[in-house]
Amino acid sequence: MTQLWDFSGGIHPAENKHLSTTRPIEQASLPERLILPLQQHIGAPAEACVAVGERVLKGQTIARVPGSVGVPVHAPTSGTVEAVSMHPVPHPSGMSDWCIVLTPDGLDEWAERDPIADYHSMDRDAVLERIREYGIAGLGGAGFPTNIKLRPPKDRKVSTLILNGAECEPYITADDMAMRERADEIVSGLRIMAWILRPERCVIAVEDNKPEAIEALKKATENTQTEVVVIPTKYPSGGEKQLIQILTGMEVPSGGIPADIGVMCQNTGTAIAVSRAIHRDEPLISRVTTITGRAVSNPGTFEVLLGTPVEHLLKQAGLDEQQLHRLILGGPMMGYTLETPGVPVVKTTNCVIAATAEELPAPPPEQPCIRCGMCAEACPMELLPQQLFWHSKAGEFEKAEHLNLFDCIECGACSYVCPSSIPLVQYYRAAKGEIRIQQAEHLKADRARERFEARQARLEREQQEKEQRKKDRAKAAAEAQAKKQAEAERAEAEGQPADDRAAKSTLVEEALARKKAKAEKAAASEAPTPTAPEAPDLEALEKQLSQATAKLNTMQSMLEDAKAENADNVEKLERAVAKNHDRVKRAEQALAEARN
Amino acid sequence: MALAQQSSPHARRARSTSNVMLWVMLASLPGLLAQVVFFGWGNLINVIWCMALAVGAEAAMLRLRKRPIKFFLRDNTAAVTGLLLGLSLPPLVPFWVSAIAVLAAIVLAKQLYGGLGSNPFNPAMVGYALVLISFPVAMTTNWAEPGLLWENAPGLWDTLNIIASGQQSAVDAFTMATPLDHYKHNISSRTATEVLQHPTFGDGVAKGWEWVNAGFLAGGLLLLWMRLITWHIPVSFLAGLAIMSLAFGSNADLYAPLSMHLLAGGTMLGAFFIATDPVSAATSHQGKLIYGAGIGVLIYLIRTWGDYPDAVAFAVLLMNFAVPFIDYYTPPRTYGHHKPRRGLPGKNQG
Structure with missing residues (x-):
């Protein structure tokens, strides 16, 4: 017996699953028109790659996604592309979106097919690419592209692969019926996923209210490593986070993904789609959908071509329009009401409930919250729904976020139990939306402010540069003036010691000169060869002169630089220049004397 | 065909606030029964009087506050407040004392704070504390002498008269302090055995009181079992x-x-x-x-x-x-x- 954990909270709503499990999966009849939304997955919408009027074959790609996030759309049967137009799509807002409208020709003619005999010999990436090319996005509800999900971040190793067959929401029986009748395909799809991910453990989890499905899966997994785990029936055990907790005792970190703790969940329907893509070369063009509720006389589970309008299915299930009060896409806990039955079945459509007014009556008017805490008892995420409600209602979004509003999975357990009939989840959705808008606006405002500040800084800088240039010009002019003046002064002061140091050095030099003269006298008295000492002397003097000139030049350029920079050593440098000037003069004189 | 538009969840449990309150009232019955059996008709009269007054006061306040009267009365919370006061007050307390308690509870503690769900203080206890501080004599001496209803308590009509007259002297013959009060005031000068000889304690812990508490415990367990x-x-x-x-x-x-x-x-x-x-x-x-x-x-x-x-x-x-x-x-x-x-x-x- 596999060890199981419990998740906190949870509820036991009336299941109503028996309505649609009385007969096997039935093939839905071909509608007059198939409406295929270009976006049936999370990611970028697909772009139609067929022309209006073109004949397409079953399984042919009719829309592709240009980017890397998103999956293509395929023709569910052969026929003619009638239009690419806006059409109401399954969405809580009741919005319209671009759809390819296909008129089936009834021939159901397949495009060329190329089943893979042995995927093991293929590259894993090639298999993943095929999963994407075959249009597979999670069939459980969100419609996340399966190929991306099957490629977790490089630093995350998936050690437990879970097939989610819990199907905890009331009414829905699509997975249940598929598990009963297509257990082999589920296991084969699971094998492909396991081959890609190489997990240590493969689990198929089913709630204990589906004994037939459990039986079928156990048979299909005989002599394999795959565990079929029976979990207690409690809503929302099929929530990804709750299921992971039940099976592993671990919690997905807030804001993280299951792969962060080495787990991945896939829907059983997705497994079937993967199996068909690989083994049968069949893209995702149909799915199992439950049509139920007490406003249909013949509820059941159907194999439906994607794009089949809901009204067509309702007709097949025997809709009594007089009885129909509320039309729900999905389950009664998390599904949304449809404004029109004209919307098509898409990759994520697992159930349609045609409910009568008695079955799902309009909620009584909202009463004040009495803080009874039944919501907190029911919350599977261990939130404080009543506090979130007050803060959401009062617009204290900061406090709501502080109490982890964004961890709410909107399962509806709190609203279900609320004795005051408060539509709690609706308040949370509104608050989340409001916070997202605020954040977006904040971001926009931040960007605008940054832009403004950058512009201000630029303008200021430009102004400063302008002023600097002006200043520089004025200074250069003043400098030129000053230089001229200085040169004039220098010319006047030439020959005279500029200061004490210069005077001292002059004295030293005079002393040296005297010594030199003495030595020369001595040398002369010794009477050496008259020319021999002259030549090196001349050379030395020339060298001295060139050195002094070079130094003077350097000093002069330094002085100019210093003046340009308005540095405080200008005076000092001026003196140095004057000194060097003298030295050059003296060297020249000495050379001239020596040459004479 | 106009389809209903509704935010999820679409299914709801059929347990309303009024339903919860009704169960609270039902769960208090064993305790009330024990009170009547051991302390006479006083508590029952109090409960009815307080509940009626509470509902009336709630309706009047809702009217003043221009709130839908029927809608809010249906939640039964005012009735529960009245009930709790009726159960807590001494059985033979004068009618006007309980009336002040009820009015303080509903008008002051509940409606002036914004009605159901907005009151920071337990309304019934605000009313109770107010009269306990204001009328300590009436509140501490009007506990009926314990004894089986059919043995030594005043009859229904007499009780009604005592409560309605509001005359303290009328009740002295049938009342005494509560066992806790009695114990506290006598233990300083006597031993436990001596104190416990007083008839208020009876053979068990405290004559009558133990059954009343057992009754409320049973009702409480029912609420727990029902997860209310x-x-x-x-x-x-x-x-x-x-x-x-x-x-x-x-x-x-x-x-x-x-x-x-x-x-x-x-x-x-x-x-x-x-x-x-x-x-x-x-x-x-x-x-x-x-x-x-x-x-x-x-x-x-x-x-x-x-x-x-x-x-x-x-x-x-x-x-x-x-x-x-x-x-x-x-x-x-x-x-x-x-x-x-x-x-x-x-x-x-x-």
Whole structure:
């Protein structure tokens, strides 16, 4: 017996699953028109790659996604592309979106097919690419592209692969019926996923209210490593986070993904789609959908071509329009009401409930919250729904976020139990939306402010540069003036010691000169060869002169630089220049004397 | 065909607030029955009188506040407030004392704060505390002498007359102090055995009172079983009281023993029916534990060292004050988080 954990909270709503499990999966009849939304997955919408009027074959790609996030759309049967137009799509807002409208020709003619005999010999990436090319996005509800999900971040190793067959929401029986009748395909799809991910453990989890499905899966997994785990029936055990907790005792970190703790969940329907893509070369063009509720006389589970309008299915299930009060896409806990039955079945459509007014009556008017805490008892995420409600209602979004509003999975357990009939989840959705808008606006405002500040800084800088240039010009002019003046002064002061140091050095030099003269006298008295000492002397003097000139030049350029920079050593440098000037003069004189 | 547009979830459990309140009222019946059996018709008359007045006051206030009267009356909460006061007040208390308590509860403590769900204090206890402080004599001496209804209590008509006349002298013949009061005032000069000889204690813990408490305990267990309340507040309430009693009052010659604390006063009514009033209680499990334990501890402190013989009302009101604080610091740890996020946003992030 596999060890199981419990998740906190949870509820036991009336299941109503028996309505649609009385007969096997039935093939839905071909509608007059198939409406295929270009976006049936999370990611970028697909772009139609067929022309209006073109004949397409079953399984042919009719829309592709240009980017890397998103999956293509395929023709569910052969026929003619009638239009690419806006059409109401399954969405809580009741919005319209671009759809390819296909008129089936009834021939159901397949495009060329190329089943893979042995995927093991293929590259894993090639298999993943095929999963994407075959249009597979999670069939459980969100419609996340399966190929991306099957490629977790490089630093995350998936050690437990879970097939989610819990199907905890009331009414829905699509997975249940598929598990009963297509257990082999589920296991084969699971094998492909396991081959890609190489997990240590493969689990198929089913709630204990589906004994037939459990039986079928156990048979299909005989002599394999795959565990079929029976979990207690409690809503929302099929929530990804709750299921992971039940099976592993671990919690997905807030804001993280299951792969962060080495787990991945896939829907059983997705497994079937993967199996068909690989083994049968069949893209995702149909799915199992439950049509139920007490406003249909013949509820059941159907194999439906994607794009089949809901009204067509309702007709097949025997809709009594007089009885129909509320039309729900999905389950009664998390599904949304449809404004029109004209919307098509898409990759994520697992159930349609045609409910009568008695079955799902309009909620009584909202009463004040009495803080009874039944919501907190029911919350599977261990939130404080009543506090979130007050803060959401009062617009204290900061406090709501502080109490982890964004961890709410909107399962509806709190609203279900609320004795005051408060539509709690609706308040949370509104608050989340409001916070997202605020954040977006904040971001926009931040960007605008940054832009403004950058512009201000630029303008200021430009102004400063302008002023600097002006200043520089004025200074250069003043400098030129000053230089001229200085040169004039220098010319006047030439020959005279500029200061004490210069005077001292002059004295030293005079002393040296005297010594030199003495030595020369001595040398002369010794009477050496008259020319021999002259030549090196001349050379030395020339060298001295060139050195002094070079130094003077350097000093002069330094002085100019210093003046340009308005540095405080200008005076000092001026003196140095004057000194060097003298030295050059003296060297020249000495050379001239020596040459004479 | 106009399809109904509704936000999920579409399914709802059929348990409304009025339904919850109805069950609370039903669950109080065993306790009320025991009161009637042992203390006469007084409590029943009080309950009916208080409930009628509470509903009337609620309707009048709703009218003044221009709120839908029928819609709010249907939630049954005013009736429960009246019921709780009727159960808590002394059986032979004059009608005008209970009337003041009810009006304070509904008008002051509930409606002036914004009606159902907005009151920070337990309305019934506000009313009770007000009359206890204002009319201590009427509130402490009008407890009927315990004894089986058919043996020595005044009849229905006589009781009605006593309550309606509001004359203190009329009731002296049938009343005495509560066992807790009696014990407290006599234990300083006598031993426990001597004190317990007084007829108010009977053969068990406290004649009649033990059955009343047992009745409320049974009703409380029903509420628990039906999951209308959680175990946290009653259990921590009783545990707080018991631990205090064992720690400080184990000597019966000095202090009332634990059995008396649990079964002789308003303990069970307080633990299961009053402290569990969700509006004015803490919300998280941890918060409820602190809240309940606080009430239990305060009850012991006030009963033992305070001037009042019983203390449920004061203890509940004092802990009501602490609820916002408790709530900020006891949120549960949300799934996927390491620590609960205590305190206010921006501070002490966990």
